[in-house]
Amino acid sequence: MATTPAFLEELLAGNRRHVESLPDEYFAGVQTSQHPDVVAICCSDSRIPQEHMWGFDHPGAVFTPSNIGNQVWDEDEGERIVDGGLLYPIHHAGTNVAVVVGHTGCGAVTAAYQVATGDDLPGPQGVDKWVNMLVPVVKEALESGLIDREADEETVINQLVEYNVDHQTQFLREAENVPADVDIYGFVYDFQGVYGNEAGCAHLVNVNGEIDPESIEKLVPAEYETATESLLF
Template sequence: MSDSISELLGRNEHHAREFENDRFEDVQDGQAPPFVTVCCSDSRVLQDELFENRTPGDVFTVGAIGNRVFEETATGLAVSGDVLYPLVHADTDTVVVIGHTGCGAVTATYKDIRDEIEEPAGIRHCIDLLKRRLADGVVALPEGLDESEAINRLVEYNVDQQIAILRESDDVPEDTDIVGVVYDFQDVYTDERGLVHVVNVDGVRDPEQIEAEHPELADRVQRLWTY
């Protein structure tokens, strides 16, 4: 057995000591988290840590390659049950879709759209799902971008597409607030690594409109690509 597993279990002991006594008392019999976050499955993006989530029951966290909110079902595409569960059963009223700079899933999808790449079946399935929503974005990209610039604009486009899916679904309650952000650890938006930048609110992606409608978010609204 790898020493890294022992190290991981040791970290859990530290966690358990920090959370002893009454940290879980309020959520023993259920949960009602105000937020569900949908983040890309990437080891560089600490989904709970980036919002300093240390309170059990506060944030319902969902991770998926490419921060996808949808999946293939027997009857076609549908909003993922991972995302729907807190909205339908736990009184959650806000979804935060979190993309991130340099996203590997978006990169792979971009490369596959331009020139098919080989991937194992499971990864191929994820790429094919993303391709359905990103293909038009690749065509619409401004000319003259290098690959990194193209990828980071598609990261925003992907967040927009995931929000569109949520808004189009009859399964998502109408009064759900949906916010799209991009987590930047590569100095793409600013030199303050780790900030999330708001790129979409309830389907609105124009920064000026978002700022006008949500002045409390004004200092965090920023996009690389308005289309």
């Protein structure tokens, strides 16, 4: 009998623990359909717990597409279109809240910044496609006056992360196939203490196009005011 590779066995054992931990009827409400309250597009990064970051412990609450750089678009025959992972729950599952979630220290934004400032694409081709789509956003950001170009690279990258979240939310707000009654929010997930001392805090940086921190602060209960800080203002 062949020996099971160690990590494969770890995956199987982990799934077994998962199965045993589930309460009875855990999937009862979602076995035949789904109606997630929110679609949250995150960066494809193993450090971002896409459902747990919101405190959900039941299936069917969050539709979770992800890609390199939490980009809301894709390209089709040279045209930039809204990613199907975002559109599906909005058009077919009754979802009326869309969230863009960037994160501190984003490798995709870092790569796009390096390309925008003269370095080569990181490769391979499948990665380069998504980095290339971010490069114009980074170039626009660097010319916007919102980025402290004299700061250290870590600071610049994190400011670019926030700028990218704003840019992605704006694209959604202007897209014809995203209904006007869909609320669109932008967050930056901070697990590095960039915005403050609350590791794992999702900082609300965009509410339906509003990006001024003081204005956003007025939209949320006082207890969440520390989650409305910005690196751009």
